[in-house]
Amino acid sequence: MTERFDPSSLQQSWPAPSDPRPIVTFGAGSIVGDAHFPAYRKAGFPVAGLYDPDTEKARKLADKWGVTAYATAEEAAAVPGAVFDLATPPDVHASVLRLLPDDAAVLIQKPMGSDLAAATGILTICRDKNLKAAVNFQLRFAPMMLALKDAIARGWLGEVVDFDAWLALATPWQLWPFLKGLPRIEIAMHSIHYLDLIRQLLGDPNGVHAKSIGHPKHDVAQTRTSAILDYGDKVRCAMSVNHDHDFGRKYQACEFRICGTEGAAYLQLGVNLDYPRGEPDILEIRPKGGDSWINVPLEGSWFPDAFVGRMANLQRYAAGEDVELVSSVEDAWNTMALVEAAYQSSAAPATQLQRRP
Structure with a gap:
């Protein structure tokens, strides 16, 4: 039993990219300081900097982690060779994606837009710009x-x-x-x-x-x-x-x-x-x-180690080291379709009980 079912033999981590690219993060919310940056530091992934329209919040977080706080979203999007990490609210994703260079590698915070229509718009942007885009379903x-x-x-x-x-x-x-x-x-x-x-x-x-x-x-x-x-x-x-x-x-x-x-x-x-x-x-x-x-x-644990694996897969896919991009926008759209169906079900009337004659 012990030899056949050896728990230590189970896979628990994702292979690291051989030459990780610099990461540029959009957003300076709690999830960045609590999970993204701790994970990237633990894995040895280089973080170039971050942008947030709340410049004071961005500067505080950048100073804490020793990275650059970019003055504008356009400046952040222009960092050469970067992998872009969108830790942004769902209604902001599309505007940031439009700023990124064609063919870029990008990780999009879940959900993939505010609803299924927005997810479809994001999917279209990613297709048009040929982005190597995944959604951060890091669980x-x-x-x-x-x-x-x-x-x-x-x-x-x-x-x-x-x-x-x-x-x-x-x-x-x-x-x-x-x-x-x-x-x-x-x-x-x-x-x-x-x-x-x-x-x-x-x-x-x-x-x-x-x-x-x-x-x-x-x-x-x-x-x-x-x-x-x-x-x-x-x-x-x-x-x-x-x-x-x-x-x-x-x-x-x-x-x-x-x-x-x-x-x-x-x-x-x-x-x-x-x-x-x-x-x-x-x-x-x-x-x-x-x-x-x-x-x-x-x-x-889930936080922060899952964020390591999520970014490792994107980096490796962008470098041609992984064949599959897990939770690509193509696959993530189907998760959004399930979310949409759940909300439609919640809004629909339940099956009514028969009344006693």
Whole structure:
């Protein structure tokens, strides 16, 4: 058992590019200082500088990390040989993409626009400019997720037939002031990560039943979502997401349960518990033929290590070292289509109950 199911043999990281190019970041929000720049420094990726229209915020972040704060977006876009990292709000992506040189390599923050129509516009820009463009669905690159996908590929779970995402936590929405007033929040800005990962593991569903609502305690558009993804009669897939479980840590949770015909996996996504400090990620597997759960010692966490793998794949693809650009804009558009379907389902009336005669 120990030799056959050796957890240390599972893939947990992405190969590094042999000659990383300088990175230019658009945006100076908390995600840049909390995840992007820590990840790039950890990996040894050179960061040339950043641009943000809030010049004071940009200068403070640039000084902290020892990089250049560009005076204009045009100056940032003109850095030769750069890989561009868009940590911008969804309604800003298109305007930045239009500034970039043709054939550039670019990483676009999720979501890929404010809605599916905007995603289609972004896809068109990327095609017209021949951009090597990917969307920052970095959860795919988290060490626990790379290991999970490797275990599934090796047949440790058999055929995956159940996927449950269960979140009951307190999310500090105030860290992202640009979200205030936006009509789409929870699915578009948060659960989109889980929908994207589900697509990678299970493929595109036939459809989705969803309901996403807010909470009386604040004015964020949506913070609670229930969703069922339709994969026919063999695979069951459900998400239960509550960002307002603010009653202490004891019964909070952020976890996935993935069951196959012959094995199962449990994951804790620790960063969401006490964000941004977070708790450790966890991956345990009950493999095919096993009689106990095996803990997979993780070589990193979602934040910041997934951002390392995400950028490494883009850099390697731009250099011809990777054949596939993971979460390319072509593939990410399909995740946006799933998000759009979820919002349409949420807005549609539910099946009505029959009235007693």
